Amino acid sequence: MNRIEKTFRELKKSKKKAFIAFITAGYPSLSITKKLVRAFAESGVDIIELGVPFSDPIADGPLIQEASVAALKNKVTLKAILHTVKQLRNDVAIPLCLMSYYNPIFCFGETAFIEQAHAAGVDGVLIPDLPFEEARTLAVAALRVGVDIIPFISPTSSPARSKAIASSAKGFIYYISLEGITGPRTSMVADLARRVRQIKHITTKPVCVGFGISVPSQVRQVYRVADGVIVGSAIIKKIKESLSYSDMIQRVAAFVRELKDA
Numbered sequence: 001m002n003r004i005e006k007t008f009r010e011l012k013k014s015k016k017k018a019f020i021a022f023i024t025a026g027y028p029s030l031s032i033t034k035k036l037v038r039a040f041a042e043s044g045v046d047i048i049e050l051g052v053p054f055s056d057p058i059a060d061g062p063l064i065q066e067a068s069v070a071a072l073k074n075k076v077t078l079k080a081i082l083h084t085v086k087q088l089r090n091d092v093a094i095p096l097c098l099m100s101y102y103n104p105i106f107c108f109g110e111t112a113f114i115e116q117a118h119a120a121g122v123d124g125v126l127i128p129d130l131p132f133e134e135a136r137t138l139a140v141a142a143l144r145v146g147v148d149i150i151p152f153i154s155p156t157s158s159p160a161r162s163k164a165i166a167s168s169a170k171g172f173i174y175y176i177s178l179e180g181i182t183g184p185r186t187s188m189v190a191d192l193a194r195r196v197r198q199i200k201h202i203t204t205k206p207v208c209v210g211f212g213i214s215v216p217s218q219v220r221q222v223y224r225v226a227d228g229v230i231v232g233s234a235i236i237k238k239i240k241e242s243l244s245y246s247d248m249i250q251r252v253a254a255f256v257r258e259l260k261d262a
Contacts, residue, residue: 007046021045026081027067054103056103078113154175210229219231
């Protein structure tokens with residue numbers, strides 16, 4: 001049983017939901033990324049997703065795009081991020097996942113990436129621009145070492161496609177709550193509960209909801225219908241707003257804690 005499965009099993013046992021935090025690795029620096037990860041873990045975050053910066057992040061809104069550009073200017077690479085995860089594993093026990101577009105993984109080499117990710121202590125990988133039909137080589141390598149390839153289901157996924165994706169899912173299913181790019185929204189989609197219920201009918205894997213979640217009321221809404229919530233852009237926004245403060249880490253961690261405890 002890997003860390004992701006263990007985390008969800010423990011949460012279910014205690015009748016709690018998962019709070020998953022996303023940050024762009026290397027924004028504003030890798031040293032601050034490490035401090036944020038440690039602070040989030042201490043604040044009770046259940047799983048952390050580290051975004052691998054990429055020059056053409058098609059699924060991301062302006063906030064994450066800006067963070068990616070800044071990280072790339074800092075010469076942050078996939079190799080450097082894996083090294084950072086390895087360092088974090090000295091004192092961070094919660095699951096750590098990488099969110100990466102396919103190009104950096106392809107350039108690294110699929111099998112080499114999975115093997116080195118596993119060696120570093122990565123628990124799961126999310127690849128928003130790789131259709132599950134084309135992920136076979138990666139999935140085989142990941143299965144061999146116990147790294148979860150976490151799939152996406154979107155509002156436009158047909159019932160048949162959703163079932164096919166769910167049947168081979170590892171870790172958890174990331175349900176994209178709305179069409180379009182990432183970024184804070186003022187309200188959630190009206191039929192979220194129905195859509196999550198449909199997915200839960202076809203899988204025993206946890207279903208977590210992301211995209212557009214930025215305030216406690218939205219977190220509460222997701223907690224009511226899903227197994228977990230994923231927050232990214234709102235955290236990146238808080239990091240950006242806190243850059244000039246000496247207590248930046250504490251400010252961001254307090255914001256994350258407020259969302260988690262909604």
